[in-house]
Amino acid sequence: MKLTNINHIFFDLDHTLWDFDKNSELAFREIFANQKLEFDIDEFLEAYVPINFRYWELYRNNSVSKEALRYGRLKESFDALKFETLDSTINEIADDYIKYLPNNNHLLEGSVEVLDYLSKNYMLHIITNGFEEIQQTKMRNSGIHEYFRSITTSEDAGVKKPHPQIFKKALEKGGALPWNSVMIGDNLEADIIGAANYGLKPILIDPANKFPEHDYLRIEKLKELLIYL
Known part of the structure; x- marks a missing residue:
């Protein structure tokens, strides 16, 4: 759906x-x-x-x-x-x-295919708790940097996911609103609950079924995003 x-x-x-x-x-x-x-x-x-x-x-x-x-x-x-x-x-x-x-430039299976498809219909962004000095280098070296309209790091925002301020900062940078935005991540607390609390629609990527009991949309592989987007 x-x-x-x-x-x-x-x-x-x-x-x-x-x-x-x-x-x-x-x-x-x-x-x-x-x-x-x-x-x-x-x-x-x-x-x-x-x-x-x-x-x-x-x-x-x-x-x-x-x-x-x-x-x-x-x-x-x-x-x-x-x-x-x-x-x-x-x-x-x-x-x-x-x-x-x-x-090192390895991406998870289906990343480029999914980003290529989604970028034709949506504006794409990154929200990461990773260190400012290496996250953009990772993206450039792996060939995905150009897919994203904005990149928000925890050091840039001054707080880390799941703090609401980082989602506020990312939405402002991206020109987005919570109700028309989706958050996709692998960490139930930081990515999914944090995003949901700020009003975004979250999708958990959980290939190992580490989080079996929750009420959020869950996928095992990135290609499954195309079921929902």
Whole structure:
């Protein structure tokens, strides 16, 4: 069933369009090879992924700074693997990760096809909690930057999703109104509940069925957006 009276579509970026997990793994592989750190990358990622997720929740809730996030997620991951390294090395890896991450360009399946289709009928925008200095680079390097009329980051807005101010800022930048806008993202609290509370129509992308109990539109793959838009 198609959503009606929609003119604007707002997307989250990481885990929604941009394949964060794959691109992050590639960045770490290159960094660890350059650092000559010898341990199993899969074991590292098994430890790192949930720790990184937890740190992003803390960052979203203003419980840690950006600097604490960058250092702490690596420090705790190395500690979990009982891998001893200097703080200076951790800080160097943290800096390299921000440099290397946007150099990888993998998108989630169907991203370009869906953006190409939707851009013919809607104005497209980005709302992201990701760091200002790398989000636009990610989009340019992956070839999707030109699809979007506006890009609103949490650093630009001064608050993070799900705070209503970031949605207010994004709508103003995009020339949109809540009632004629859709928000698409992978995080139930930040993207979906945050958008719904501000009056946008949300669609959750949830390929692993992490959020089985909620009342919002849900898709497993981006191509399913075409059912509603």
